[in-house]
Amino acid sequence: MTQNPSPKAALRAQARAAFLHKYYNAVPEQVTALDGDASFRRYFRVIHKDSRLILLDVAPEMGDVQAFVELNALFNKGAVRVPQIMAADCALGFVLLEDLGTVHLADRLGAQQDVPGYYETLIEMLPDIARLPLSPHMKPYDAAFIDMELDIFSEWLLTRWLGYEISESWQRQWRALKETLILAMQGQTQVTMHRDFHSRNIMWHQQQWVVIDYQDAVRGPVCYDVVSLLKDCYHTLPQDQFEHLQRYSFEVLSKAGLLADRSYADYQQQLALTGLQRHLKAAGIFARLYLRDGKPGYLQNILPTLQYVYDAAKCVDTFQWLATCVQSEIIPLVKAKLEQRK
Structure with a gap:
């Protein structure tokens, strides 16, 4: 039996869908939650047509993605390879990143x-x-x-x-x-x-x-x-x-x-x-x-x-x-x- 999401989770899912729709100007074909992060951050693999990206989702009440975005630019300037950021909304807590695959x-x-x-x-x-x-x-x-x-x-x-x-x-x-x-x-x-x-x-x-x-x-x-x-x-x-x-x-x-x-x-x-x-x-x-x-x-x-x-x-x-x-x-x-x- 599938449990209905909490009202907070449902609102977050709506915000996530709206952010992705704004980027793609369409509903993505596939959005899959990824497990394994030892923090409050959530990650999703987003697939649409020939595009494969990773969505970082941090609810504003849980944390701030501003440091993630700013330090991404800092590491890039220092010639340290980090994921490319495709889009971000720091107020809402969403960052869309290049998909690096699955090999660590x-x-x-x-x-x-x-x-x-x-x-x-x-x-x-x-x-x-x-x-x-x-x-x-x-x-x-x-x-x-x-x-x-x-x-x-x-x-x-x-x-x-x-x-x-x-x-x-x-x-x-x-x-x-x-x-x-x-x-x-x-x-x-x-x-x-x-x-x-x-x-x-x-x-x-x-x-x-x-x-x-x-x-x-x-x-x-x-x-x-x-x-x-x-x-x-x-x-x-x-x-x-x-x-x-x-x-x-x-x-x-x-x-x-x-x-x-x-x-x-x-x-x-x-x-x-x-x-x-x-x-x-x-x-x-x-x-x-x-x-x-x-x-x-x-x-x-x-x-x-x-x-x-x-x-x-x-x-x-x-x-x-x-x-x-x-x-x-x-x-x-x-x-x-x-x-x-x-």
């Missing part, structure tokens, strides 16, 4: 022989992104924001999903860890970063890589996009490939003058600490997507993300408490929760 970096991994070559090409893009000028649409990635991101882990993963009891001792060590990570991230060269530069946000189209989901770009630590790419929550590189690409990223960023004469050992430490912050946040976001947004599909990514957290924490003396906690308490609790869902 994630789809070209696995059995492909040239995986290191893919990553080397993408690493070579990072200086171009890093040098993009500051935009008014980039939110400040300051200490308060980094702190807030980290608390997504303690609130949504530990407290809300796992029901983990946070002791005073744990809270005290957590505060010290956050201070250390904030200092480590703010002590790096601050550049423009994509912020989600991973295998699901990079597409292969017409024999080149195209970057999507750039609308949350900010100014932040130079290691962040390297971490997003090489310690991807959706794909774990073999250790030998990771070590090669970590060294390659150091060489590329050093040659571009973005590492302030840091040694490779310093760079590895920065990468590890930046990754620890990102993965703590990501694990919390995956739990939040399930609890708040009704998207259970990301729960499967929590365990590999926690493995990154454990691997980084165990290498820092003052973070041994977190490594022990993740390995002996948090991972077993997550496994039990996932088992209950089967």
Whole structure:
């Protein structure tokens, strides 16, 4: 039995149809909803005659597409390939984009022989992104924001999903860890970063890589996009490939003058600490997507993300408490929760 859409959803569908009719001067032949975005944004594939486009739909009460449009122009000026915008109505929250197809970096991994070559090409893009000028649409990635991101882990993963009891001792060590990570991230060269530069946000189209989901770009630590790419929550590189690409990223960023004469050992430490912050946040976001947004599909990514957290924490003396906690308490609790869902 098909449920009738809510009055709000029906009004949104009418607005969507009107926007498309205005662009095509006709009713499109086919409009298909696409799944998989970890946000309030909705995407539709629109087919009409020989035209295939993607419609981005963000209801104004949920968000603003102005940053998406403005940062699209910024990335284009910096010679970073992003989707071409065909039409937009920022007041209504609609953007019509070129259709890049369905092949992401994630789809070209696995059995492909040239995986290191893919990553080397993408690493070579990072200086171009890093040098993009500051935009008014980039939110400040300051200490308060980094702190807030980290608390997504303690609130949504530990407290809300796992029901983990946070002791005073744990809270005290957590505060010290956050201070250390904030200092480590703010002590790096601050550049423009994509912020989600991973295998699901990079597409292969017409024999080149195209970057999507750039609308949350900010100014932040130079290691962040390297971490997003090489310690991807959706794909774990073999250790030998990771070590090669970590060294390659150091060489590329050093040659571009973005590492302030840091040694490779310093760079590895920065990468590890930046990754620890990102993965703590990501694990919390995956739990939040399930609890708040009704998207259970990301729960499967929590365990590999926690493995990154454990691997980084165990290498820092003052973070041994977190490594022990993740390995002996948090991972077993997550496994039990996932088992209950089967």
